Amino acid sequence: MTQENISTSSPRDTKWREELRNKKTARERTSIPRVKMPELDPSYRITCNEEVNQGISEVQALTESSRCLDCPDPQCVTGCPVSINIPGFIKNIERGEFMKAAAVLKETSALPGVCGRVCPQERQCESRCIYNKMKKEPVAIGYLERFAADHERLSPSKPALTKPTPNGIKVAVAGSGPAGLSFAGDMIKRGYDVTVFEALHEIGGVLKYGIPEFRLPNSIVDTEIDSLASQGVKFVKDCIIGKTLSYDGLKESGFAAIFVASGAGLPRFMGIPGENLIGVMSSNEYLTRINLMGAGHAGHDTPVLKGRSVAVIGGGNTAMDSVRTALRMGAEKAFIVYRRGEEEMPARAEEVHHARQEGVQSMTLSNPVEYLADENGRVRAMRVQRMRLGEPDASGRRSPVPIEGAIDEIETDLVIVSVGVSPNPLIPNAISDLEISRRGTIVVNDDTMKSSLDDLYAGGDIVRGGATVILAMGDGRRAAKAMHEALKSS
Amino acid sequence: MFHVYFVSLHIKVFETMNKIIEKEHFSEHVVKLVVDAPMIARSRRAGHFVIVRAGEGGERIPLTIADADPSKGTITLIVQEVGVSTRKICALEPGESLTDVVGPLGQATEIRNFGTVVCCGGGVGVAPLLPIIKALKQAGNRVVSVLAARNRDLIILEEQVREHSDEVIIMTDDGSQGRKGLVTDGVESVINRENVDLVVTIGPAVMMKFVALLTKKYNVPTMCSLNTIMVDGTGMCGACRVTVDGKTRFVCIDGPEFDAHKVDFDEMMTRLRSYNLTK
Numbered sequence: 001m002t003q004e005n006i007s008t009s010s011p012r013d014t015k016w017r018e019e020l021r022n023k024k025t026a027r028e029r030t031s032i033p034r035v036k037m038p039e040l041d042p043s044y045r046i047t048c049n050e051e052v053n054q055g056i057s058e059v060q061a062l063t064e065s066s067r068c069l070d071c072p073d074p075q076c077v078t079g080c081p082v083s084i085n086i087p088g089f090i091k092n093i094e095r096g097e098f099m100k101a102a103a104v105l106k107e108t109s110a111l112p113g114v115c116g117r118v119c120p121q122e123r124q125c126e127s128r129c130i131y132n133k134m135k136k137e138p139v140a141i142g143y144l145e146r147f148a149a150d151h152e153r154l155s156p157s158k159p160a161l162t163k164p165t166p167n168g169i170k171v172a173v174a175g176s177g178p179a180g181l182s183f184a185g186d187m188i189k190r191g192y193d194v195t196v197f198e199a200l201h202e203i204g205g206v207l208k209y210g211i212p213e214f215r216l217p218n219s220i221v222d223t224e225i226d227s228l229a230s231q232g233v234k235f236v237k238d239c240i241i242g243k244t245l246s247y248d249g250l251k252e253s254g255f256a257a258i259f260v261a262s263g264a265g266l267p268r269f270m271g272i273p274g275e276n277l278i279g280v281m282s283s284n285e286y287l288t289r290i291n292l293m294g295a296g297h298a299g300h301d302t303p304v305l306k307g308r309s310v311a312v313i314g315g316g317n318t319a320m321d322s323v324r325t326a327l328r329m330g331a332e333k334a335f336i337v338y339r340r341g342e343e344e345m346p347a348r349a350e351e352v353h354h355a356r357q358e359g360v361q362s363m364t365l366s367n368p369v370e371y372l373a374d375e376n377g378r379v380r381a382m383r384v385q386r387m388r389l390g391e392p393d394a395s396g397r398r399s400p401v402p403i404e405g406a407i408d409e410i411e412t413d414l415v416i417v418s419v420g421v422s423p424n425p426l427i428p429n430a431i432s433d434l435e436i437s438r439r440g441t442i443v444v445n446d447d448t449m450k451s452s453l454d455d456l457y458a459g460g461d462i463v464r465g466g467a468t469v470i471l472a473m474g475d476g477r478r479a480a481k482a483m484h485e486a487l488k489s490s
Numbered sequence: 491m492f493h494v495y496f497v498s499l500h501i502k503v504f505e506t507m508n509k510i511i512e513k514e515h516f517s518e519h520v521v522k523l524v525v526d527a528p529m530i531a532r533s534r535r536a537g538h539f540v541i542v543r544a545g546e547g548g549e550r551i552p553l554t555i556a557d558a559d560p561s562k563g564t565i566t567l568i569v570q571e572v573g574v575s576t577r578k579i580c581a582l583e584p585g586e587s588l589t590d591v592v593g594p595l596g597q598a599t600e601i602r603n604f605g606t607v608v609c610c611g612g613g614v615g616v617a618p619l620l621p622i623i624k625a626l627k628q629a630g631n632r633v634v635s636v637l638a639a640r641n642r643d644l645i646i647l648e649e650q651v652r653e654h655s656d657e658v659i660i661m662t663d664d665g666s667q668g669r670k671g672l673v674t675d676g677v678e679s680v681i682n683r684e685n686v687d688l689v690v691t692i693g694p695a696v697m698m699k700f701v702a703l704l705t706k707k708y709n710v711p712t713m714c715s716l717n718t719i720m721v722d723g724t725g726m727c728g729a730c731r732v733t734v735d736g737k738t739r740f741v742c743i744d745g746p747e748f749d750a751h752k753v754d755f756d757e758m759m760t761r762l763r764s765y766n767l768t769k
Contacts (some may be wrong), residue, residue, distance in 0.1 A: 199724050201543060201550075201590040209726075238592040240724065244529050254604060265726040269738060276738065276757055276766045293549065293721065300547040301574050302721070303765045377760035401627035424725055425743060 033058035075128035083476030084302025102152035110185030116146025174241035179261035179460030182476030242430025263463030265424025274371030307414025314418035315345035448482035504731035528563030537599030555616030568617030596685035605687035610636035612693025642667035
């Protein structure tokens, strides 16, 4: 995943960075322990929706940033799907120029406050940090990113916007999730007239309906959206491309090209008996009711079922979000049911850790095979097949094998199915010449994100089928670059 | 032409979108709203629905588009008060606006010349049936419409249905209008007297279930339109799932219309009660 790094500010050979490097020896820097993220107490946080990670202080940020060795060939950047100039922003923090640090982030990322919170840094930038080779904990790049973004957000003085000269070319974006916002941010910087169409009544896509408040507050997402709007991005909500406004309609109304980032809208179920009982629902439904619709909170009409004993099926981030949400909704017991072992869970280590701190239990090597109803048709129990780990499968994880005859009945009155999603079919169904894969994703060129249609690009989960915020954002950036080159030369 | 339209929409997005233009009470709890929604009015076809929201804390509620006027840029919605959200929607007066209207959603009805079609609607189900009656008639079908309700006050849209049907049979539970009896009695009488190529049924789930049982007996293909619980209405949540021919389908994107003989109505009725149970 190579990509031109468009961050040009704060290069490594500027004088201040040289001076900063010479201020401390490598030994001094590497002897500093990694900062610990201040967190709300688990017993308190499950009573509310407040953000669990409280963010590091200025003093902590100054110290942590001084751990960074400002490597001549920084590998962290190669681990970032949007190629953030990581040493550039960290060294600005070290010298106390927090606003400049935020500016460096914004050169390549439309959503630094979001990425600083939800990116799996431990698998990306931080996994490539030189400290790992020294058998030490990597620089807390994610915490520092969040620090810089939050500093700018909370600062009374906003940086002056350098507005590019408008080129008068209209481009459309379908979907306002991370891929769409990232694309919009890059295109508005290049002078395009960008309109983002969103199907829901809120801008932000999965950042709003999916990721819970305690992990990513909506106010953070809104700040980033406001920032894009102030740069000139137009947002139209309640408008579904392919339904309200057709692809041809977009072209007729003067849009030169479209970027489709409509997400992974279709929840998967397992197809087992009892899955349509009352009290069995997808994590998308559960989280949307609570996060987007405000179910369970005063002043909101949307209801949500509450459970005493809530089972969440799956081991990914969405499963963790759901099970932790269930605790906050008052469940006496909330547990993960996962067919592999805990080590094979795809969720972020931090999420699993937080969930455990909060009292989430996990039932690993177990797979539901049937849900049982009470006299009202509501789920009262599930039958789980116990598993053992067999040989590694295509994903490299040891695949679960059923243990013959080992089936137990477990009591539960609310089941959240979180076993993945499929691409949203609305746009693939609406555009006849668009090439679609067997899995229902839009087929694109991996480098340019261009589809089988010359003026239609796509990225995020509609292409990947279910990935992370940052990979979606990377797609948005690559599509923006390629679309810009195509439109420039046409 | 579209360009101009779109530009004007941009201004409208923040000003007059979703405004109630006209309101009419069909009965105590059933209201007709004509809503300003130019883009939806242009793109909708028979069978489509919209998701609407009244108030910032409002639920997303699916409502079938009963009619549309692309030249005026309006759509017609018929709403029955059944809970908090529909009460809020029905309380809106001309000049006020729905907070959100999004659509058109779902698959449009398959319209062609089938021959003779019996269209039967129960209660407020006549509202989504009307555009289908109209379209089927225009496609050259002989359309016999059967409207059913508990009593004469609850029969809606009779005049409009008459305008687009070859024959209209009214059935009321108490005999206060038309014939006394259930919708199935009306449908059966038509099947018994002439060849029927298709039955279209829209109404309460229990009504559609019994229409389906009846027509299955006579082997008449039957299409129903389901109104399940939805949240987003775009395929995202799966709240609307139903079992059709043994497979789980989503009403919002695969439907709302399905082969009535293959729908598991008992499961659907149970799921409709999801939020009526005491917790």
